[in-house]
Amino acid sequence: MSYRVVQKVSNSRSAFLEIVVAAIVIGICVGIIATFIYSTYEEKANVIVIGAITILIASTYVLSQKLGSSRHAQLTIKSFLLLSKDCKSVIQVPRYHYGEALYRYLTGAFEENSALKAQWLKEPMASGFKFDPQKGTGTFKRSASSKLVEEATEYYVLDTLSIHLTDYFNKPHYPSSMLNELTRKDVSGILLSNRFMELFTRSMEDRECFKDHGNSAGKVVTAFGKNGAIYQRFDLVLPIKSSVGRGKEREVIIETDNFIMSIKVTCSECNHNLPRGFRTII
Incomplete structure (x- = not known):
C-alpha cells in the first residue's frame, strides 16, 4: 500500500494539465479530419455528427471520472493501546x-x-x-x-x-x-x-x-x-x-x-x- 497520498494527488494535477494540452492538439487534428470526411460523405453527415458527439460525451465522462477519483485520496491508519x-x-x-x-x-x-x-x-x-x-x-x-x-x-x-x-x-x-x-x-x-x-x-x-x-x-x-x-x-x-x-x-x-x-x-x-x-x- 502506498502512503504517498499527497504526491499522488499532485501528480494527478500535473497529468490533468498534460491531458488538456494533448486534447487541444488532438482536437485540431480531428477537426481537419472531420472536414475531409464531411466533404467526402456529405449525404451521411447527420449520422456521422451524432456518432461523433456520442463518442465525445462517453470519452469525456470516463476521463473525468478517472481524473476526479485520482485527485481525492483517503488513508486510514489503525493503531492500538x-x-x-x-x-x-x-x-x-x-x-x-x-x-x-x-x-x-x-x-x-x-x-x-x-x-x-x-x-x-x-x-x-x-x-x-x-x-x-x-x-x-x-x-x-x-x-x-x-x-x-x-x-x-x-x-x-x-x-x-x-x-x-x-x-x-x-x-x-x-x-x-x-x-x-x-x-x-x-x-x-x-x-x-x-x-x-x-x-x-x-x-x-x-x-x-x-x-x-x-x-x-x-x-x-x-x-x-x-x-x-x-x-x-x-x-x-x-x-x-x-x-x-x-x-x-x-x-x-x-x-x-x-x-x-x-x-x-x-x-x-x-x-x-x-x-x-x-x-x-x-
Whole structure:
C-alpha cells in the first residue's frame, strides 16, 4: 500500500494539465479530419455528427471520472493501546512509537492536571458499553477516556507532522519567503478543543511544574518537568498562504494552494486479542 497520498494527488494535477494540452492538439487534428470526411460523405453527415458527439460525451465522462477519483485520496491508519485489566492504566509497549508517546502524554497530563486523571478513572475505556440481558439489546456512550485518547492521538499526529515538515522544508530550494511558520497563537481553534496541545505547548513560565527550570540561552523545543510533565514548542511549517483550522466534524483541516488535508481521529473502544509474542516483551 502506498502512503504517498499527497504526491499522488499532485501528480494527478500535473497529468490533468498534460491531458488538456494533448486534447487541444488532438482536437485540431480531428477537426481537419472531420472536414475531409464531411466533404467526402456529405449525404451521411447527420449520422456521422451524432456518432461523433456520442463518442465525445462517453470519452469525456470516463476521463473525468478517472481524473476526479485520482485527485481525492483517503488513508486510514489503525493503531492500538494496551490497557491494564481494569482499563485504568496504559501499558507501555517497547519500540511502539505511538504507544510510547501516548503513555508519556497521558502520564504527563495526569500529573499536571488532576481533573483529566479523574475523568479517566471515572469513565475508563469501554465503560460506555451497556448490555441488557433481558431485552437482549445494548447501548453505547462514548467514555471520557476515549475522548482523551482521541485528543492525545490528534496531538501526536500534529506533533509528528510538525517534525516531518520542519525537516522536509529545511532545504536550500525552499527559501523562507515561500514558507509560513505557524505557532501556538496561530492555531487557537485547535488549542481550545485539544487539552493536551493546550497544556503541553503552554509557556513553561506559566506552569508550576517548570518553576525550577533554568533559563535557556536558546530556544527550548522540548523539556520535561517533575513527574513526567511535558513542554513542547509548537511550530508547523507550511507553504505560504496555508491555513489550519477545524471542520464541521471537528476534524483538523490543513489547506494549501495545492491540496486540502483533513485529519480525523476516532477511538472505537473495541477490544482485540494480543498478537502472539506481545506477552514476552511486556
